[in-house]
Amino acid sequence: MNNRMRELREAQGWSQGELAERLEVSRQTVNALETGKYDPSLPLAFRIARLFGEPIESLFIPED
Amino acid sequence: MTMRRFMWIFVAIALGALALAAAGRFLLAWPDGVVGMWTGIGAGYLLGAGLFLLMPRWWRQHCDDMYAQPAGRRYIRALWPALVLYSLTLFASIWSIRQGIESLPLRGLVAVLPVLPIAWMMHAALRYLREIDELQRRIETEAIGIASLLVALVYFAGGMLEKAEVIGMDAGIAMIWVFPLLCGIYGIAKMILTRRYQ
Numbered sequence: 001m002n003n004r005m006r007e008l009r010e011a012q013g014w015s016q017g018e019l020a021e022r023l024e025v026s027r028q029t030v031n032a033l034e035t036g037k038y039d040p041s042l043p044l045a046f047r048i049a050r051l052f053g054e055p056i057e058s059l060f061i062p063e064d
Numbered sequence: 065m066t067m068r069r070f071m072w073i074f075v076a077i078a079l080g081a082l083a084l085a086a087a088g089r090f091l092l093a094w095p096d097g098v099v100g101m102w103t104g105i106g107a108g109y110l111l112g113a114g115l116f117l118l119m120p121r122w123w124r125q126h127c128d129d130m131y132a133q134p135a136g137r138r139y140i141r142a143l144w145p146a147l148v149l150y151s152l153t154l155f156a157s158i159w160s161i162r163q164g165i166e167s168l169p170l171r172g173l174v175a176v177l178p179v180l181p182i183a184w185m186m187h188a189a190l191r192y193l194r195e196i197d198e199l200q201r202r203i204e205t206e207a208i209g210i211a212s213l214l215v216a217l218v219y220f221a222g223g224m225l226e227k228a229e230v231i232g233m234d235a236g237i238a239m240i241w242v243f244p245l246l247c248g249i250y251g252i253a254k255m256i257l258t259r260r261y262q
Contacts, residue, residue, distance in 0.1 A: 024197070025197040025198075025199070026129065026130065026133060026196070026197055026199070026200055027129055028129065028130075028200070028258070028261065028262070029197050029198070029200065031261075031262065032199055032261040032262070037260070037261050037262075038199050038261055040198070041198050044198060
């Protein structure tokens with residue numbers, strides 16, 4: 001699944017470490033999410049969407 | 065606690081053990097067996113320190129990141145006393161049994177003493193597993209699953225070979241090696257899985 005996490009994180013001026021702290025996950029997880037190597041669970045996807053103030057559907061784009 | 069710091073702790077323990085062995089050999093006239101034991105401990109810890117140097121940089125960085133997190137720090141804090149206690153109980157158990165313990169129940173109790181700190185370590189590992197995030201937990205459980213399946217396969221094959229009298233194996237040694245093999249294969253599997261997500 002593609003996502004706009006890196007774009008939104010950089011717009012906030014946060015490092016991966018800072019985003020990881022805000023989401024209470026590891027930096028490894030943030031990196032895996034941004035590179036599309038890992039799709040988050042629903043609770044984590046909602047936390048990410050709430051943090052960036054965006055709806056989930058605009059954040060995560062399924063590959064068709 | 066960084067990997068580099070772990071390595072230097074191992075080197076310090078190794079040098080301490082080797083110094084004890086040297087003092088025992090040249091100053092204190094210790095028996096050869098005792099000198100050999102401390103030399104072995106020193107060599108073992110030096111080998112362990114050497115393994116840290118062989119770790120790829122990305123893996124060392126990953127471990128440093130993991131152990132800097134609250135769950136990782138709690139895990140290390142629980143691990144250290146358990147490891148020290150394991151070393152002490154192992155030494156005391158082996159030494160006591162070699163001195164000879166007549167009573168069978170007491171000998172059994174002394175033999176399984178080292179199991180208690182291992183149980184403590186497993187409890188710390190289980191708590192760590194529950195506290196880490198979802199991707200880390202996926203990696204850990206997949207690595208444990210791979211290790212379990214591979215070790216089960218190896219022991220099954222070993223058992224068949226033993227029954228066919230192709231190999232001969234001391235049952236006690238075979239049982240003792242289950243846990244170290246699980247840990248070793250788990251570690252390799254975890255490295256491969258972690259790399260997959262980077």
